[in-house]
Amino acid sequence: MKRDNLTHLSLDELLWLAAGGVERRIGVDGDAVNAHLEGCVGCRSRLRGRRSVAEGLANLANALPAEVSGHCPSVGTWASLGDFSSRAVADLLEHASSCDHCGPLLRATADDPTDAFPPAEGTPINGLASSHPDWQARLAGRLASESEAASDSFADHEGPPVGQQVPSHWALAAVLTFAVVATALLWVLRSPPSLASTNQVVLAAYTHQRPFPFRLPDAQYGPLRQHRGSRGAIDESQAFLDAQLAIARRLEAHPTDTPWLEARGRVNLLEGKWQEAIEALQRCGPAGRSVAVEMAIAYAERAEALNNPADSETALRLLGHVLAIDPRDPVALFNRALLYTRTRQPDNADKDWERYLAVEPRGDWADEAKKWKELNATGPG
Amino acid sequence: MARQVMSLQDLIQACAEGGDPAAWEEFVRRFQALISSVVFRTARRWGADSPALVDDLVQESYLKLCRDHMRVLREFRPDHPEAFFGFLKVIAANVVHDHFRALRSKKRAADVLPLDPATTCGIDALKGIERAILLREIDAILDSLPGDDRGRDRTVFWLYYRQGLTAHAIAGLPTVSLTVKGVESIIRRLTRFVREQITDRPLGEAG
Numbered sequence: 027m028k029r030d031n032l033t034h035l036s037l038d039e040l041l042w043l044a045a046g047g048v049e050r051r052i053g054v055d056g057d058a059v060n061a062h063l064e065g066c067v068g069c070r071s072r073l074r075g076r077r078s079v080a081e082g083l084a085n086l087a088n089a090l091p092a093e094v095s096g097h098c099p100s101v102g103t104w105a106s107l108g109d110f111s112s113r114a115v116a117d118l119l120e121h122a123s124s125c126d127h128c129g130p131l132l133r134a135t136a137d138d139p140t141d142a143f144p145p146a147e148g149t150p151i152n153g154l155a156s157s158h159p160d161w162q163a164r165l166a167g168r169l170a171s172e173s174e175a176a177s178d179s180f181a182d183h184e185g186p187p188v189g190q191q192v193p194s195h196w197a198l199a200a201v202l203t204f205a206v207v208a209t210a211l212l213w214v215l216r217s218p219p220s221l222a223s224t225n226q227v228v229l230a231a232y233t234h235q236r237p238f239p240f241r242l243p244d245a246q247y248g249p250l251r252q253h254r255g256s257r258g259a260i261d262e263s264q265a266f267l268d269a270q271l272a273i274a275r276r277l278e279a280h281p282t283d284t285p286w287l288e289a290r291g292r293v294n295l296l297e298g299k300w301q302e303a304i305e306a307l308q309r310c311g312p313a314g315r316s317v318a319v320e321m322a323i324a325y326a327e328r329a330e331a332l333n334n335p336a337d338s339e340t341a342l343r344l345l346g347h348v349l350a351i352d353p354r355d356p357v358a359l360f361n362r363a364l365l366y367t368r369t370r371q372p373d374n375a376d377k378d379w380e381r382y383l384a385v386e387p388r389g390d391w392a393d394e395a396k397k398w399k400e401l402n403a404t405g406p407g
Numbered sequence: 408m409a410r411q412v413m414s415l416q417d418l419i420q421a422c423a424e425g426g427d428p429a430a431w432e433e434f435v436r437r438f439q440a441l442i443s444s445v446v447f448r449t450a451r452r453w454g455a456d457s458p459a460l461v462d463d464l465v466q467e468s469y470l471k472l473c474r475d476h477m478r479v480l481r482e483f484r485p486d487h488p489e490a491f492f493g494f495l496k497v498i499a500a501n502v503v504h505d506h507f508r509a510l511r512s513k514k515r516a517a518d519v520l521p522l523d524p525a526t527t528c529g530i531d532a533l534k535g536i537e538r539a540i541l542l543r544e545i546d547a548i549l550d551s552l553p554g555d556d557r558g559r560d561r562t563v564f565w566l567y568y569r570q571g572l573t574a575h576a577i578a579g580l581p582t583v584s585l586t587v588k589g590v591e592s593i594i595r596r597l598t599r600f601v602r603e604q605i606t607d608r609p610l611g612e613a614g
Contacts, residue, residue, distance in 0.1 A: 090511070105496065107581045116582055123570060134501075136576035153458065173477060174425040
């Protein structure tokens with residue numbers, strides 16, 4: 027029976043198309059399927075989605091291994107799963123399945139090294155210098171020296187030989203106590219501001235002066251103000267200057283410290299330095315929610331400053347991704363609604379203002395949102 | 408005793424006692440293929456597998472055994488020799504990961520970032536978010552699976568797709584209690600389920 031052109035594609039037909047749509051398959055009328063596909067937007071969208079899921083699944087394992095997190099067991103755990111109870115192993119495997127630090131280590135133990143290379147590659151390890159006896163002999167010599175030193179150090183670590191004199195217990199205890207107390211005092215007196223206190227100062231500066239209309243993640247409400255000169259210029263209190271100094275010192279010693287890079291990005295936002303903010307936040311690596319929102323602010327403000335619509339699009343895309351993960355994120359909703367308002371997309375703006383007010387119907391931010399919504403409805407001028 | 412006929416236990420003990428180049432030479436000879444295979448495959452996943460680099464990382468893997476007072480060698484258990492092989496693999500893989508993570512951190516600090524938003528946001532940041540979105544969406548779908556084996560099946564699915572283990576490797580894990588065909592069957596079933604849930608929303612509904 028000929029396929030009815032009005033009937034949407036079945037799962038089998040979609041699978042056939044996603045597999046290439048070339049091979050003959052029983053029950054699939056290729057010509058009729060393609061004819062329907064040409065005229066049906068919905069089925070084309072379903073096919074695109076199916077292909078993108080297949081592609082997405084295929085690429086999931088290509089992410090680079092991540093840093094260890096607080097939940098990760100020791101590295102050696104993955105080599106000795108047999109030592110654990112069944113329940114513990116089940117929990118460990120569940121952790122490894124979703125952890126990009128431990129998963130690659132588990133994979134290393136599970137891979138069969140004799141299965142390392144496809145036949146076409148031959149055995150590339152045979153060509154390595156480390157496969158040659160001379161190289162191995164040199165390495166063995168070095169390992170022998172290092173292991174001898176490690177072995178001696180292990181003996182020392184175990185304790186002094188019997189008969190060797192040691193200081194009296196009380197004198198040793200007193201010396202240790204003094205050292206601990208002195209170190210603690212010095213640490214308290216000389217320790218630099220913590221990340222938490224630095225962020226508090228930065229967020230308080232935003233609240234106090236609200237240098238731009240977008241919401242900064244984690245910041246309390248601050249009313250909009252008229253700013254003389256460039257948007258984003260902030261009056262720098264001593265505390266704010268101290269915070270900047272703390273950030274600079276920390277990043278000098280640890281240039282890739284992500285939370286401090288984000289703090290620098292925030293300071294740049296408050297100072298109206300959009301390009302520097304973008305650069306600092308990009309160096310945070312794969313963006314978490316707050317970094318994505320802050321980057322969107324930087325792009326949105328740069329778009330306004332340089333009259334560059336492409337930057338607005340980037341900002342909208344970033345906020346869209348945040349909302350795809352959490353559609354009720356109030357900060358992302360507020361900021362996107364504001365950006366739609368600013369870029370004169372009233373329908374989109376109105377929808378987002380409604381969504382935002384459904385999440386946060388009361389409070390200072392909501393009151394401001396209602397004014398923006400009204401402004402959006404009345405239009406420019 | 409000739410090194411070549413030494414038991415694994417005796418060989419490790421000779422190396423752990425320190426200072427015996429011949430014992431170490433035999434150790435390197437025995438484990439060279441294992442360690443260099445792991446290093447080569449792991450480095451390739453990072454997109455770099457030059458012979459000189461692989462040799463350096465192989466050497467680093469051996470040197471790591473001597474750290475922490477050679478604890479790995481001292482704690483070798485003759486009743487579980489396979490755990491030792493597994494540990495060598497984990498050490499080698501971790502050495503490679505640490506090397507490239509450190510390189511990536513340095514590179515990120517040194518990069519001059521272009522102004523063009525199409526190449527920024529990094530593209531890295533967007534890809535990271537897109538991956539997170541897909542993972543979250545699929546995880547929510549797997550959460551809706553019926554049956555008592557949902558937890559096990561979900562772990563199998565992620566070990567296969569997210570961590571790249573083969574069905575054979577998954578079947579060999581302790582307590583998995585599945586044959587290779589059993590693992591493949593779960594993966595096929597869940598893959599179809601996920602695709603159906605993601606793509607077959609009723610037509611006319613916004614995506």
